Structures are given as structure tokens and as C-alpha cells.
Amino acid sequence: MNGYGRSPVSPVEWAVVESAIGPLLLAGTDRGLVRVVLHAEPRVRERALAQLRDHLGAEPAESASGLLTEAVRELAAYFAGELREFGLPLDWTLSSGFNRQVLRELAAGVPYGTVVGYGDLARRVGRPTAAQAVGVAMGSNPLPVVVPCHRVVESHGGLGGFGGGLETKRRLLALEGVLPEPLF
Template identity: 45%
Template sequence: MRWTVIDSPIGEFSVAGDGGSVCGAHFGRVASAVDEPADAPTRQAVTELRAYFAGQLTDFTLPLSIPRGSEFERAVWQVMTEIPYGETLTYGEVARRLGDPGAARAVGVACNRNPIPVIVPCHRIVGAGGKLVGFGGGLDRKVRLLELEARVALQRAWS
């Protein structure tokens, strides 16, 4: 796994490729990260992330490889990828979609373990009533990501 770091509106953001796909992302600079991507998937990730942060991209098309996670976590991460840009679901709604209405806390744990944040959009999952709770990158980053998406979605709807 080779890490590359980019500057973004939410601070440094690292993304990793394994030669054939993107397999990790991290808020901040990973110690081994370099400034130039080493492989095609990571170059694509850098390009798409820059376009996303600029409000020009609403759907990532990267090849992804998630190297770990329980069956439940993987199911939560899949639901995350199905949440439309600029929209949110609650932890409880995700749990209900997975057929286990009592698993809202477990959904939160799976969100925290998401190995590819932003690209697999865990920031789109919120607490009951839309409350902003918990985020591995910090609530300030979650707010900024949600505001970016809301602004872009509104601009697109009104243009």
C-alpha cells in the first residue's frame, strides 16, 4: 500500500493505492505519504478528490478494494455508497435498511472503522433528527463536507 497526500479544504488528506485499486484514505498526513501518486488508481483518486473538494464531482468512479471488515461493516459501507450526494441517512435508518433496527450503535462503530472515508461517504450518516454526532475525522470536518455537498446540490438544483 502506497500513500499519497493532498491538500484539501478539510486539511491534508491521504489516500492509498495497492497498484490496482484505492484501498485506504485518512484524514491528515500518513507518515509514509508522498506528494506524487505512484500508481494509476491513486492518480485517479487524487484527481477525483480534488474535483470533489472543488464542487465539480458528485460521484467517485475509483476502483476500490477494502481489505478488511466484518460482513456487517461491509454491508454498512455498501449502504454509505448508495446515499446520494448532498443527502444524509441516520444511523437508525441504515440499521433498518440492513434489517436490524436495533443496530444503530453498531452502524456508528462501522462508520468509525470505514477505511476509505470521504470516498465511501461515512460523513453522510447522522444521528437521529439530523444531529451531528461522532466522526473519525472530527465533527468540524463532517460539517464542512456536508456543507460542501449541500451547497453544490443546491447550486445544481437551481441552475
């Protein structure tokens, strides 16, 4: 059993793909996409693969079977502005409890080009006073971009936080037409 109360999943395959926000590490199981890691430079990649090994109880292998083909295709289409809704199967193994509930609501109920406040998302899952806990759930999101935690903002107009950095959040929101394109 792993730390999340499940038997190990096998196989776990991974690939690194380039994107408009830098390299992304994608990991998948036979259940679906299980992990997206932003800014997947070598050091970040190695740490993420070690965490996957620890949490899933299986040694991640570079993708060779085509397990990640659809994830790569959909993410490329998203960054090209051609995809507004991901249709990938998701493996929720790395999320549980309240965090999983919030992330599932986010994935299903906050469409491309829109944002939601932390408090609003808390209300949607029946916990109106849990805005801070929603923030924690966003920080635990194992599937950023695909489960769009970048679309969660502060109620009073601020961007809020983002594990991939605020500049990355701004770029994702600009891609979706929520913010003007950042100046570089």
C-alpha cells in the first residue's frame, strides 16, 4: 500500500514536453494522467519522479507505450489556443478527501476563460467558510493546467497564489483571455 491507501499502480510512465510556460513533466498510469509538473528542469524532474515512486509504489519509466500520447496532444492543442476543455482520463490517486473534492469541482465547474474565487469554490463544495482550505487544495493539485488551479483567484481582485509562480499564472490566464498578455 502507498501513503494514499491504495495498492501500487503499474505502470507509471512519464515524458517531458515543451510548452508556452516551459517544460512540463507528464506522468500517467493505466487509469489516466496522474501528475503534471511545471518547470520540469532536470532537478525538478528528478525530485518529482522520486515522489511518484514513493507515493505510487512503482518505478516511473520514460513513456514508450503511447500511454501519454493523448495528454501530449491535448496539452499542445491547449497551448496553441485550439482546446478549451480537456477530455483526458485522470488518475486521482495523488489527491484525497477535501482536496480531491475541491479539485474535481474545479475541473468540472470552472470552464476555460473564467475564474472563481477561493470562497466561491468553497461554497460550491458545501464548505462556505473553507476558503483557506481551498487555497491549500490548490497548492496540492497534482494536475495543474489540466485541473485549472490557475483559474482560482482572490475574491477582492487579486490573483492569489500559484505553485508555478505568479508569472506562469498570468500567462495561463492571458492564454485563456482572462488577463492581457504579459509584457516581456
